[in-house]
Amino acid sequence: QASAQLQSFDGTGATADGHAVPLLANVGGADSARRAAADGAEGVGLFRTEFCFLERDSEPSVEEQAAAYAGVFDAFAGKKVVVRTLDAGADKPLPFLTDSTEPNPALGVRGYRTDWSNPGVLQRQLQAIAQAAAGSSAEVWVMAPMISTVEDSEAFARMCADAGLRTPGVMIEVPSAALNSRHVLQPVQFASLGTNDLTQYAMAADRQLGSLAALNTGWQPAVLQLVKHAVDGAQLAGQRPVGVCGESAGDPAMAVVLAGLGVATLSMSARSIPAVSSVLRSITLAQAQELAEVALNARTAQQAQQQVRAGLPILD
Ligand code: PEP
Ligand code: MG
Numbered sequence: 310q311a312s313a314q315l316q317s318f319d320g321t322g323a324t325a326d327g328h329a330v331p332l333l334a335n336v337g338g339a340d341s342a343r344r345a346a347a348d349g350a351e352g353v354g355l356f357r358t359e360f361c362f363l364e365r366d367s368e369p370s371v372e373e374q375a376a377a378y379a380g381v382f383d384a385f386a387g388k389k390v391v392v393r394t395l396d397a398g399a400d401k402p403l404p405f406l407t408d409s410t411e412p413n414p415a416l417g418v419r420g421y422r423t424d425w426s427n428p429g430v431l432q433r434q435l436q437a438i439a440q441a442a443a444g445s446s447a448e449v450w451v452m453a454p455m456i457s458t459v460e461d462s463e464a465f466a467r468m469c470a471d472a473g474l475r476t477p478g479v480m481i482e483v484p485s486a487a488l489n490s491r492h493v494l495q496p497v498q499f500a501s502l503g504t505n506d507l508t509q510y511a512m513a514a515d516r517q518l519g520s521l522a523a524l525n526t527g528w529q530p531a532v533l534q535l536v537k538h539a540v541d542g543a544q545l546a547g548q549r550p551v552g553v554c555g556e557s558a559g560d561p562a563m564a565v566v567l568a569g570l571g572v573a574t575l576s577m578s579a580r581s582i583p584a585v586s587s588v589l590r591s592i593t594l595a596q597a598q599e600l601a602e603v604a605l606n607a608r609t610a611q612q613a614q615q616q617v618r619a620g621l622p623i624l625d
Contacts, residue, residue: 321351322575322586328594330568332586333389333576335554337361339380345579352389352448354501354576355554356381358434359395359403366404368430374437382445390447391501391552391576392438393480394431396420396454400517406430415515420455420480421465435472442474452478452501457485459492466496481551482506487535490542494549501576502539504555508532527557528610533566537605540571552576561588562617562624568594569601591623 322332333352334345337360342353361377362369369377382390397403398419406427411417424431435451442449453465456479469477479486479493482503486493494500504527509516511532514524527533536553543549552574557563559577564585567575575585592600600617607613618624 322582322589324568324589324592324594324597326593326595328568330564330572330589331389331574332582333391333552333554333574334579334582335576336381336579338377339384341579342381342384346384348579349582350385350579352391353381353385354389354391354552354558354574356390356392357396357401358393359397359401362395362403363401368405368433371433371437371440374434375440378438378441379445382441382447382449386446388447389450391450391452391478391554394421394434394438394451394453395423397423415509421453421461422455424464432468432472435468435474439472439474448476449474450476450478450499452480452499454480454503455483455506456480456493457483459489459496462493463496480554481539482510482555484511484535487539487542490539491545492542494543494546497549499549500539500543500551502536502551502553502555502572504532504536504553504557507535507555511535523610526610526614527555527560527563528604528614530605530607530610530613533570533601533605533613536567536572537570537601544571550574559585561585562614562621564589565592565597565621566601566604566617569597569599570605588621588623591621596620 322330331351333354334350335355336342337357397406399415406423418426462479466477477497478499480503481500512524514521543551550573554576558575559581561584600620603616604613
């Protein structure tokens with residue numbers, strides 16, 4: 310049955326009763342964006358801009374950056390593209406932004422924080438994004454990684470306004486931002502949950518260590534409680550839409566839980582989209598909400614996953 314549904318995949322995300330959950334792609338540049346568009350992604354939920362410049366030892370010019378961004382916008386003309394500003398550091402070092410001598414890079418000057426060590430780089434990137442957006446019909450949203458406080462989100466919203474970018478957002482991937490989302494999301498328009506880092510920081514387990522994989526899963530009830538808290542806070546902050554762009558979004562059973570928790574969009578590797586679409590179409594929103602409750606109340610990650618899968622016969 311699942312494979313029959315895969316063949317009839319029409320490219321949109323929705324539950325059986327028609328609650329839309331757009332399925333977006335994570336991309337790293339124009340090539341992966343074109344492949345994702347061909348695979349049926351409804352837009353881009355995470356454009357990892359640092360992937361365009363991993364080989365560079367000096368900052369790319371505004372023109373070079375604008376050209377790289379335009380390649381992705383062109384692949385999704387008329388569609389939403391969420392651009393993430395450079396997330397340099399830890400697992401993604403960029404020689405022109407990050408200090409390779411930090412003792413704990415995952416807890417160091419990474420993501421948005423590099424604006425403090427290298428002022429000007431973020432403003433120039435926002436200028437390049439605005440320039441590329443002006444020449445394209447894509448609906449460009451822009452978000453900062455590794456936001457931890459209200460001061461961070463306020464400063465980022467101001468910088469976006471100065472660059473003429475009208476839809477600023479933040480990633481929620483640090484537990485402090487998830488816990489304080491009702492305030493952190495007030496200055497911005499939307500949030501995207503980075504479950505990879507949120508899990509790493511909630512569980513104090515390095516995401517790069519295979520030996521800690523059992524800890525590093527979005528099925529951990531503590532991580533799901535953080536997700537719920539972040540989504541509920543986003544409502545209090547003025548009904549800010551919350552997407553998910555970490556690995557969790559591409560796990561079909563987890564996608565159901567996230568939809569049930571009130572997540573508005575799911576962004577994943579494009580090849581995961583057909584399977585996630587099939588499973589979402591096999592349940593109603595009310596069933597997704599029930600399964601989200603089951604997962605939230607589970608004692609262990611393993612039980613959360615098993616109990617949710619047991620409620621999804623399409624996965625048998
Ligand atoms: C995340 O942390 O979940 C995320 C989507 O970003 P990245 O994997 O690029 O850190
Ligand atoms: Mg991250």
